[in-house]
Amino acid sequence: MSSAFAYVAPTSIDEALAVLKKVQSGGGRAQVMAGGTDLIVQMKAVDKAPRTIVDLKGVKETRRVDIGATETFIGATLPSAELNEDPRLLKLFPGLLEAADLIGSTQIQGRASIGGNLCNASPAGDTIPALIANGAVCVIANASGGRELPVEDFMIGVQKNALQPGEFLVGIKLKNPDLRTADAYLRFIPRTEMDIAVAGCGVALTLDDKGVCTRARVSIGAVAPRVLLVSAAAAALIGTTVDEAALTAAGAACTAAASPISDRRGTAEYRRKIIAVLCRRAGAIARDRALGAIET
Numbered sequence: 001m002s003s004a005f006a007y008v009a010p011t012s013i014d015e016a017l018a019v020l021k022k023v024q025s026g027g028g029r030a031q032v033m034a035g036g037t038d039l040i041v042q043m044k045a046v047d048k049a050p051r052t053i054v055d056l057k058g059v060k061e062t063r064r065v066d067i068g069a070t071e072t073f074i075g076a077t078l079p080s081a082e083l084n085e086d087p088r089l090l091k092l093f094p095g096l097l098e099a100a101d102l103i104g105s106t107q108i109q110g111r112a113s114i115g116g117n118l119c120n121a122s123p124a125g126d127t128i129p130a131l132i133a134n135g136a137v138c139v140i141a142n143a144s145g146g147r148e149l150p151v152e153d154f155m156i157g158v159q160k161n162a163l164q165p166g167e168f169l170v171g172i173k174l175k176n177p178d179l180r181t182a183d184a185y186l187r188f189i190p191r192t193e194m195d196i197a198v199a200g201c202g203v204a205l206t207l208d209d210k211g212v213c214t215r216a217r218v219s220i221g222a223v224a225p226r227v228l229l230v231s232a233a234a235a236a237l238i239g240t241t242v243d244e245a246a247l248t249a250a251g252a253a254c255t256a257a258a259s260p261i262s263d264r265r266g267t268a269e270y271r272r273k274i275i276a277v278l279c280r281r282a283g284a285i286a287r288d289r290a291l292g293a294i295e296t
Contacts, residue, residue, distance in 0.1 A: 138169055
């Protein structure tokens, strides 16, 4: 097994898969890098073991954005700085871009990506609830031709994802929103900016021509070992005009689903309370956006 560090920058999916296979078959450790903003910190602080870093930014499929008639693809290594400047994405998925815009500082966003944020699998990752609320699907490369996996099934624990040895995330696939469909994401942090979420909530919903909710997805972060899709919260919204009573019921469902810890940034009791508030507020924003009351 190698005791040295190495760096490889493949330029195609096949080359990246070949590198992973070669390193792993030789008993070495390979670690895929999307942006690297979390990786560098982790290597300095908690995981200093030697490895081969496989930088995917040279693989064009991981840096592209394709907005089709019914579906959007966002590459895993596309920097948040580029993502947040795309007016087409802002119009389609304002809540997701709000979440992406919360990843670090302007300088960090020059490298950080939603793919990296997802693969890092932190329960407090801001883009993960927003992706789940939007029904996003992971596009994964492997030697068998690849596979797809809903984002809610991708994160399996604290800093643990569903990627198998020899696999990597190529990008995220999202269905373009239907008429009167909108999303929103909110988080709470102790400071005004550049902090890790104490709690976060993503909501996406569809209204009919009478303003009645026909479809909803609600996801909560930083209040359980992994980011959760809360079907009971969605059920509380469907069939209503997303009024205060419905939003309160959805918030209560989020509180019931949460299993947070207590730490220096917030107690478990506080997190259970604040996640209900975030659900109510994010739900109201998504509703108003779907009704056209908020410009994005």
